[in-house]
Amino acid sequence: RKEVEQDPGPFNVPEGATVAFNCTYSNSASQSFFWYRQDCRKEPKLLMSVYSSGNEDGRFTAQLNRASQYISLLIRDSKLSDSATYLCVVNYNNDMRFGAGTRLTVKP
Amino acid sequence: DTEVTQTPKHLVMGMTNKKSLKCEQHMGHRAMYWYKQKAKKPPELMFVYSYEKLSINESVPSRFSPECPNSSLLNLHLHALQPEDSALYLCASSQVKGEFQPQHFGDGTRLSIL
Secondary structure, rough: OOOOOEEOOOOOEOOOOOOEEEEEEEOOOOOEEEEEEOOOOOOEEEEEEEOOOOOEEEEEEEEEEHHHOOEEEEEOOOOHHHHHEEEEEEEEEEEEEOOOOEEEEEOO | OOOEEEEEEEEOOOOOOOEEEOOOOOOOOOEEEEEEEEOOOEEEEEEEEOOOOEEEEOOOOOEEEEEEEEOEEEEEEEEEOOOOEEEEEEEEOOOOOOOOOOOOOOOOEEEEEO
16 A cells, blocks of 8 residues: 555546546555645745645645545635645654655636 | 746756755755656655655665765765666655645656657
8 A cells, every 4th residue: 555645537628627536545554745746847945734624725725634644625716726736644653655746737 | 937947957867877866945844855757647656855854765776876965955866777667756845844834846857868
């Protein structure tokens, strides 16, 4: 079983759509959680950290469910510029594990 | 602009060559990482340095040799690589302790082995 599992997609959505990604992790002692975005042939860039109480940053909402060991990312009002691969990352003692990434394409 | 600087951006080398990848950060981070990323795959952790000491080695072949000369620098020495080692090599840094300490990535070295 992979340590971090993520639906690879692809997700193809029209502009303005709401899209949600989920990610599950196997290590119940994991300490912190993040969503990164990676554009083609670029490095991963932090999108947002995921807090236990859930957190929102503009059109992006992240949630954590420790009991079920999953994290989610919701993108509202999708823009063309949101097209990218979204990676969930789970940390335990600086051992960062990446999900496989979910490819999102937002179409006009 | 990334706060983690990697050089070179691109590297082509033969299987008998010896080369080094370099990574530098000046954010005061005391954890530094090497990742390997193949096309359409997520980054795979190779090594973690914490306070300049190797803390995680993910069973990486000995033809990859990391070095952390000081708190700002991280090197990856390459020798006798194989064609399957061609990939994007990413360096990252973070604080060591504390919750919600994300990694900051360099823009990578694209390595091709002939």
